[in-house]
Each structure stands twice: as C-alpha cells, then as structure tokens.
Amino acid sequence: MKLECLEKLDPVTRKEWDTFVYNSKNQHPRQFPVFAEIERAEGNYPYFIIGRENGHICAAALVSRVPHKYLKGKYSCATILSGPICDDARQLSEFVSGLKNERFFDNVGRINISPYWLGRDSCEAQNVLAEIGFVSAERSSLRKTGLVDLDRPEQEILASFSKSARREARRAERMDVRVTMLSEKEDFFTFLKILNQLRKSRQLTIFEKNPMAFSFDTFYKYGDHGVVLCAWHEETLLAGLQIYRSKNTAHGRHFAGDNDELKNLKNLRISPLLWLEGMKWAKKKGCTHLDLEGYDASVSKENSHYFIYKYKGEFSPKEITRVAEHYFVTNPIYNFPGYLAPKLKGYIKGILNK
Numbered sequence: 196m197k198l199e200c201l202e203k204l205d206p207v208t209r210k211e212w213d214t215f216v217y218n219s220k221n222q223h224p225r226q227f228p229v230f231a232e233i234e235r236a237e238g239n240y241p242y243f244i245i246g247r248e249n250g251h252i253c254a255a256a257l258v259s260r261v262p263h264k265y266l267k268g269k270y271s272c273a274t275i276l277s278g279p280i281c282d283d284a285r286q287l288s289e290f291v292s293g294l295k296n297e298r299f300f301d302n303v304g305r306i307n308i309s310p311y312w313l314g315r316d317s318c319e320a321q322n323v324l325a326e327i328g329f330v331s332a333e334r335s336s337l338r339k340t341g342l343v344d345l346d347r348p349e350q351e352i353l354a355s356f357s358k359s360a361r362r363e364a365r366r367a368e369r370m371d372v373r374v375t376m377l378s379e380k381e382d383f384f385t386f387l388k389i390l391n392q393l394r395k396s397r398q399l400t401i402f403e404k405n406p407m408a409f410s411f412d413t414f415y416k417y418g419d420h421g422v423v424l425c426a427w428h429e430e431t432l433l434a435g436l437q438i439y440r441s442k443n444t445a446h447g448r449h450f451a452g453d454n455d456e457l458k459n460l461k462n463l464r465i466s467p468l469l470w471l472e473g474m475k476w477a478k479k480k481g482c483t484h485l486d487l488e489g490y491d492a493s494v495s496k497e498n499s500h501y502f503i504y505k506y507k508g509e510f511s512p513k514e515i516t517r518v519a520e521h522y523f524v525t526n527p528i529y530n531f532p533g534y535l536a537p538k539l540k541g542y543i544k545g546i547l548n549k
Contacts, residue, residue, distance in 0.1 A: 196246045196247065196248055196253065196254070196286070196289045196290060196293060197246070197247050197248075198244060198245065198246055198247075198290070198293045198294075198297060199244065199245040199247065200242055200243075200244050200297060200299045201242065201243045201244075201245070202242055202243075203243075204228060204243055208243075208245075209228060211252050212228060212243065212245070212252065212255055213227075213228070215252040215253075215255055215280070216255055216280050217441070217442050218442075219280050219281070219282055220282055221280055221281065221282060221310060221311050221312055221316070222280055222311070222441040222442060222443075222444075223276075223277035223278065223280070223311040223441055223444075223446070224277075224420055224421070224439040224440055224441045224446065225257075225276040225277040225278065225439075226255065226256070226257050226275075226276075226277060226278045226279075226280050227257075227420065228243070228257065229413060229414055230257060230276075230414075231243070231257055231259075232409075232413060233406070233409060233410045233413060233414065234257075234259040236405070236406045236409040236410070236413075237403075237406040238262065238406075239259045239260060239261050239262070240259070240260040240262070240270070241257060241258065241259045241260075242257075242258050242260070242299065243255070243256075243257060243258075244256045244258055244279075244294065244297070244299070246279075246281070246286065246289070246290040246293065248286075253281060253282075253286050253290075254279055254280065254281035254286055254287070254289075254290035255278070255279060255280045255281070256275045256278050256279035256280070256290075256294070256308075257275065257276075257278060258273050258274070258275050258299075259273065259274050259275075259276070260272075260273045260303060261273070261274065263304070263529055266529060268302065269302050269303075269304075269529045270302055270303045270304065270529065271303075271304045271305075271529060271530065272303065272304055272305045272306070272307050272522075272530070273299075273300055273303045273305075273306050273307070274306075274307040274308075275306070275307065275308045275309070276309060277309055277310075277311045278308065278309070278310060278311070279291065279294075279308065279310060280310075280311075281310075284319050284320070284322075284323050287310065287320060287323050288323045288326070288327060291308065291323070291324065291327055291329070292327050294306060295327070295328075295523060295525070300525050301525075301526075302526075302529065303525050303526065303529060304524065304525065304526050304527075304528075304529035304530030304531070305522045305523060305524045305525055305526075305529075305530045306329075306522060306523045306525060307332065307520055307521070307522045308324075308329065308520070308521055308522070309518060309519070309520040309521065310518050311517065311518075312517065312518050313342075313515050313516065313517050314515050314516060317337055317516045317517050317518045318337070318516070320518045321336045321337060321518055321519075324336075324518070324521045327523070328523055329521040329522060329523045330521060330522065330523075331519045331520070331521055332519065332520040332521060332522050333519040333520060335519060336518070336519055336521070337516045337517070337518065337519055338489070338516070338517055338518075338519045339489070339490060339491040339514055339515070339516055339517075340486055340487060340488060340489055340490050340514075340515060340516075340517055341486070341487040341489075341490030341507055341508075341510075341512025341513065341514055341515070342444075342484045342485070342486055342487075342512055342513045342515055343474060343484065343485040343487065343510050343511070343512050343513075344483070344484060344513070345445075345474055345477055345478045345482055345483050345484055345485055346483040346484075349474075349475055349478065352471070352474055352478075353471060355510070355511040356467060356471070356509055356510055356511065357508075357509040357511070359509065360464075360466075360467035360509035360510065361467070363463070363464040363465075363466075363467045363468070364467040364468045364471055366463065367426070367463060367465060367467075367468040368468070370428065370460060370463065371428065371429075372426050372427065372428050372433065372460075372463075372465070372468065373426070373427050374424055374425065374426050374427075374468065374469060374472040375424070375425060375427065376418045376422050376423070376424055376476075377411075377415075377416065377422075377423040377424070377425055377435070378416050378418075380408060380411060380412065380416075382425065382432065383407075383408070383411045383415075383416075383423060384404070384408070385432045386423060386425055386432060386435035386437075386451070387402060387404065387407055389432070389434070389435065389451045389452065389453050390402065390435070390449055390451040392451070393451040393452075394451075411423070414439070415437065415439075418476075419480075420439055420440055420441075420480075421437075421438070421439035421440070421448075422437075422438060422439075422473075422476055423435055423436070423437045424436045424437075424438075424469060424472050424473055424476065425469075426452075426465050426468060426469050428456070428460060431453075431456055432453070433452060433453055433456050433457060433460075433463075433465055434450070434451060434452030434453065434457070434465045434466070434469055435449075435450070435451060435452075435469070436449070436450045436469045436470065436472075436473050437449040437450070438473050438476070438477065438485075440477055440480055440482050442481070442482075443481070443482055443483050443484065444482055444483070444484045444485070444486055445473070445474075445476075445477030445480070445482045445484070445485045445486070446485070446486045446488055447470075447473070447485065447486065447487050447488045448488070450466065450469065450470075452465050452466070464506075466506055467509065467510075470510060473485070487507045487510070487512055489503070489504075489507075490504055490507045490508070490512055490514060491504055491514070492504065492508055492514055
C-alpha cells in the first residue's frame with residue numbers, strides 16, 4: 196500500500212475520495228472533505244492521507260493536527276475523527292502502520308484514531324490496533340452505542356418508542372410545538388447558547404461562537420448531509436437537535452433544551468418529538484439507521500450517563516459496540532501532558548460512579 200499526504204484535494208482526487216468514502220461500509224460523515232475547512236476555522240491544520248493499492252484508493256483519513264499550546268511549530272496531536280476509512284482488517288493494519296512512519300507526524304505528539312467499525316468488526320479492528328501498538332484512550336477498548344432502525348414506516352418507528360415517549364410527543368403536538376430546520380444564523384446562535392448552558396452544567400468545554408457559526412454556514416444550514424432541527428413554541432426556541440449523516444447512517448451530534456422554558460410548558464419533555472423528527476429527516480435522506488452516539492442500557496443510577504442513556508433507551512435502540520478512541524505516542528515531549536489530565540479525571544469519575 197502506498198500513502199499520499201495532501202494539503203488539498205484536486206477535483207479528480209476529490210471525486211475519488213468521495214466515491215470511496217461514500218461506498219465504504221465503515222463510512223462516517225466526519226471524514227467528509229468539508230470538515231477540513233471546519234477544522235481550519237477552529238485553528239487546526241487538516242490534511243488528507245490516502246492509501247492506494249494498484250492505483251485505487253483503499254484507505255482514507257482526514258487528519259487534523261492540533262497546535263501545541265506551548266511549543267511553536269509543534270502539534271500536541273493529530274486526530275482522525277471516526278476514521279480512518281477502510282473496509283478490511285489487512286488494509287486497516289497496513290494503513291495505520293504506515294501512518295506511524297510518515298514524516299508528516301514528526302512534529303506531532305500522538306496520533307488519535309477512532310475507526311467507525313461496529314459489532315463483530317469492532318472487535319477485529321480493536322485487535323488490529325492493539326497489534327500495531329495503539330492503546331485505548333478510554334477505560335475500555337470498545338464503547339457502546341445504540342442504533343435505531345429507520346428501515347420501516349414512520350408509524351412503526353414511533354410505535355417502537357416507550358409509552359411515555361409517545362405520550363410526550365403527542366403532548367408537544369397538542370401544545371402547538373412546531374419543529375423547523377434552522378436556516379438563519381441568529382436562530383443557530385440561540386440554539387448554541389442553550390447548548391453551551393448544558394455543556395457548562397456538565398463541566399464540558401464550551402463551543403466557541405465563530406467556529407460553530409462557520410460549520411453552520413458551511414454544512415448544517417443546507418439540510419442535506421447535516422441539519423439543526425429546533426422545536427418552537429410560538430416565537431420561543433425550546434430545544435435543538437444537531438445531526439449529520441453518511442449514506443446509510445445518521446448520527447446524533449448535539450441535543451439541548453431550555454429547561455426554564457420547558458418548565459413553563461408544564462415540564463414538557465421535548466426530546467421524543469425532536470428525535471422523531473430527526474429520524475424522519477434521516478429516513479427521507481435514505482438512511483437505514485440512526486446512531487445515538489452513545490448508549491449503554493446496563494449502567495447503574497450512580498453513573499453520570501444514566502439519565503442520558505435512559506431517555507435514549509425510550510427510542511428502543513439496538514445496543515452495539517464500536518471501537519473506542521485509540522492513540523499512539525509519536526513524541527513524548529510534544530505529547531505532554533497528553534491524556535494525563537483526561538485519564539485522571541476519568542479515573543476519579545470512575546471511582547465516584549461505583
């Protein structure tokens with residue numbers, strides 16, 4: 196396998212990339228070329244790495260190098276979100292092994308990857324990564340998520356919801372709550388404010404306004420491969436759901452609601468209606484599944500994700516494993532402190548959730 200490292204894709208290579216990624220069984224929208232521009236808007240340095248056999252693309256990775264906070268001209272990590280894209284274990288092994296030896300990564304602390312391989316394939320990919328020397332950045336080398344079957348009539352999808360979720364969806368409709376696709380930036384900023392309030396309450400990183408606005412203008416406002424759906428009561432934005440899709444699978448990106456406004460509507464639970472509309476959007480685009488991006492029915496009430504997974508469980512998803520994020524340290528100096536702080540935080544959370 197021969198590797199190519201490109202700062203930009205010319206029209207011919209772009210067509211090759213799109214054709215390969217869009218027909219891969221392990222495709223993910225995060226590897227679409229448009230996200231290179233979004234990464235650049237966030238201050239990162241994206242590149243396209245291509246693996247070829249007999250002249251044809253057999254592996255692809257949109258890599259984003261993150262500048263080091265303290266060392267000029269160096270990068271703390273190079274991240275391949277939900278990638279690389281390839282279809283068999285041998286090609287994954289050869290491609291990822293090749294990445295480790297690319298001079299492109301000489302000034303990088305570590306390489307982060309998270310191939311979108313599910314079920315039995317996820318176990319196979321996990322073994323490949325372990326053999327190459329990659330280790331999990333999470334507590335386990337596999338994570339769990341939930342897939343909702345969209346390959347059935349909309350009535351059946353709603354009927355598969357829990358009794359409580361169906362009741363809340365109907366209650367929202369009786370209260371004249373409407374769901375629209377956002378196309379105006381100011382409305383997106385309103386949703387972003389609600390989303391950041393939620394993230395702040397969960398001690399998560401706040402999203403910066405300008406990069407998020409760029410991603411909205413570039414990708415989500417058109418409603419083709421990405422969309423922001425928002426629930427309104429009269430002129431008040433109650434909640435929003437941001438999702439994107441590949442050819443067959445849609446992925447939940449962000450969901451957030453204005454708790455104060457929902458309390459004023461007799462504690463309306465808006466998630467069933469919004470997620471249902473998201474599933475309808477994905478189904479109309481040809482998707483057969485919606486990935487809830489995280490779901491584990493076995494967690495206890497003491498777990499910090501319990502209530503998130505509980506509401507996702509109301510959509511009757513199929514629980515399935517996927518590969519966790521893995522990393523390989525290419526330069527310990529540039530990597531420092533690397534995953535030290537996140538791992539310590541995860542360790543403390545693990546103790547508290549026991």
